[in-house]
Amino acid sequence: MHPAATEVLAGLDRSREGLRAAIDSVPEPRRDQQPAPDRWSVAHILEHLALVEERLTATIAAKLEEAREAGLGREGGDPSLLSPELRVRIVDRSERRQAPDPLQPLGGIGHQAAWERAEAARAAFRLLVTRADGLELGGVIHEHPRFGALNVYQWAGFLAAHESRHIEQIREMSGQLQ
Numbered sequence: 001m002h003p004a005a006t007e008v009l010a011g012l013d014r015s016r017e018g019l020r021a022a023i024d025s026v027p028e029p030r031r032d033q034q035p036a037p038d039r040w041s042v043a044h045i046l047e048h049l050a051l052v053e054e055r056l057t058a059t060i061a062a063k064l065e066e067a068r069e070a071g072l073g074r075e076g077g078d079p080s081l082l083s084p085e086l087r088v089r090i091v092d093r094s095e096r097r098q099a100p101d102p103l104q105p106l107g108g109i110g111h112q113a114a115w116e117r118a119e120a121a122r123a124a125f126r127l128l129v130t131r132a133d134g135l136e137l138g139g140v141i142h143e144h145p146r147f148g149a150l151n152v153y154q155w156a157g158f159l160a161a162h163e164s165r166h167i168e169q170i171r172e173m174s175g176q177l178q
Contacts, residue, residue: 004079005133008156009126015160015167016122019049022170023115031111035173040105042173045166046114047105053121053159055102057128059142060152064132067140079138082157086147090161093168129156 001009023031023042031042040048064072109117129137129152137152144150150158 001130001133002075002137004075004081004138004153005129007081008153008160009129011160012122012126012156012163015163018167019118019163019170022167022174023111025174026170028111039173040169041111042170043109043111043114044105044107045170046111046118047107047109048099048103049163049166050114050117050121051103051105052099052162053118053125056155056159057121057125060125060140060155061128063140063142064128064135064137064152068135072140073136074134075136075138079136079153080151082150082154082161086154087157087161090147090158091165091168093165093172125156125159 023046026042034041034044105114132152140152141149142155144158147158
């Protein structure tokens with residue numbers, strides 16, 4: 001496997017381990033409970049993470065297909081990964097952000113079903129990256145409305161950082177729900 005793919009997949013694994021630990025810090029009966037009327041529950045956060053990853057996986061799959069049809073080559077050199085500065089901006093919770101409507105959790109599913117959906121979404125993204133290993137993923141670009149043009153490796157880093165942002169949210173919530 002290309003070193004960049006190995007690195008970003010390991011980062012996704014670390015963020016998912018952190019997410020599981022954060023969830024486990026919230027008493028199970030409280031994981032479906034909102035800490036305040038305008039705040040998401042653990043179940044809402046998990047549903048949101050699944051929505052983001054499902055949508056991104058579909059988008060990247062389409063971009064990869066277009067690139068393959070256009071003659072996508074092999075990965076050469078060291079492709080750009082998510083910069084530490086951008087990771088800090090993504091994780092930063094000092095500014096409250098509103099997810100766009102398609103990424104808003106609808107609710108109505110419990111934390112366990114939301115976790116299973118998030119796990120399925122992660123598995124699909126990992127499979128997409130793994131199947132494209134060796135291809136020039138550093139040249140497959142998709143625009144983020146806030147953070148600009150990102151390649152596939154940077155998007156993987158975005159997913160890990162975005163998940164870390166919500167890990168912090170769950171940790172904050174854990175204290176409120178105890």
